Amino acid sequence: MGTSKHYGERRVDKCPECESVNLIRDYNTGEAVCGSCGYVMPGQMMNKGPEWRAFTQEEETLKSRTGIPSSYSIHDKGHGTVIDRVDRDAFGRKLPDSTRREMYRLRKWQKRTRVYKSADRNLAQAMGELERLRDKVYVSKQVQEEAAVIYRKALDKGLIRGRSIAAIAAAALYAACRYTGTSRTLKTIAKASLVDKKDVGRCYRLLLRELEIKMPVADSISYVSKIAEPLKISGETQGKAIQIIRGFKKKLKTGGKNPQGLAGAALYIACEQNNEKRIQKDIAEIAGVTEVTIRNLYKAIKRTLKIQLND
Secondary structure, eight states, X not given: OOEEEETTEEEEXXXXXXXXXXXXXETTTTEXXXXXXOOEEETSSOOOSOSSOOSSHHHHHXXXXXXXXXXXXXXXXXXXXOOOSOOBOTTSOBOOHHHHHHHHHHHHHHHHHHTOSHHXXXXXXXXXXXXXXXXXXXXXXXHHHHHHHHHHHHHHTTOSTTSOHHHHHHHHHHHHHHHHTOOOOHHHHHHHHTSOHHHHHHHHHHHHHHHTOOOOOOOGGGGHHHXXXXXXXXXXXXXHHHHHHHHHHHHSOOTTSOHHHHHHHHHHHHHHHTTOOOOHHHHHHHHTSOHHHHHHHHHHHHHHHTOOOOO
């Protein structure tokens, strides 16, 4: 069996069983495996993996000592150092007064250096606003990360200057929701941000134009359950509404149709068919559209699918 020295480690060049040179080396476990017969040769290399074992992804994350991953939703991407306010040492003993004063000064200057530039202060405020909006409108961490990326691009292009940070942050979150297919209306996000809906819409159009973001067409089916739940519409009726939307899309192209309005009109028809009485005003209010929109789409669906209802 031929052997050679490799960085001070004993290295096997051939399989001792079949003498094949087709060896696969796993540097994380310190093993070499024969690719022909499957013979495992342990102890030939240094094991570069951790000394602990983990059997699930959550357990591996808890045991990892490498810190949090990089995140765009943190103004310094999570690379900064945080000095805690606990004035105790590693053994839980209180620090002397001189050491506490020194730690206070270090903590103060550390905070100042983290947001030294105006761009850092802007990002710190915007990322805090995105975190608050995420909790208000119940979106995932991935959507927040996408919104943070959009905001950072807007900041790099100088789109924030002269505009409200809260309005741009809300517009970035709405753009992220649209881009990821998360059904949140502009009205919902504007209400949570405490910024006028027109200002958020204006900033949203600015982001699309200046950053050249191509938005996918919103799917009206995704709005069905969102509109139905506050009105306590049954699952059977929601399923019928989805069938109506699909049938309408097959018969007629829905480009240019308001997705919330289409979902609301289909729900109204499904409620009429299943004898679940709901008025157009309530559906329009939750869908974020006018009664006229619901009424016009209701008539268009009835005419296209030839649905007979007792109006």
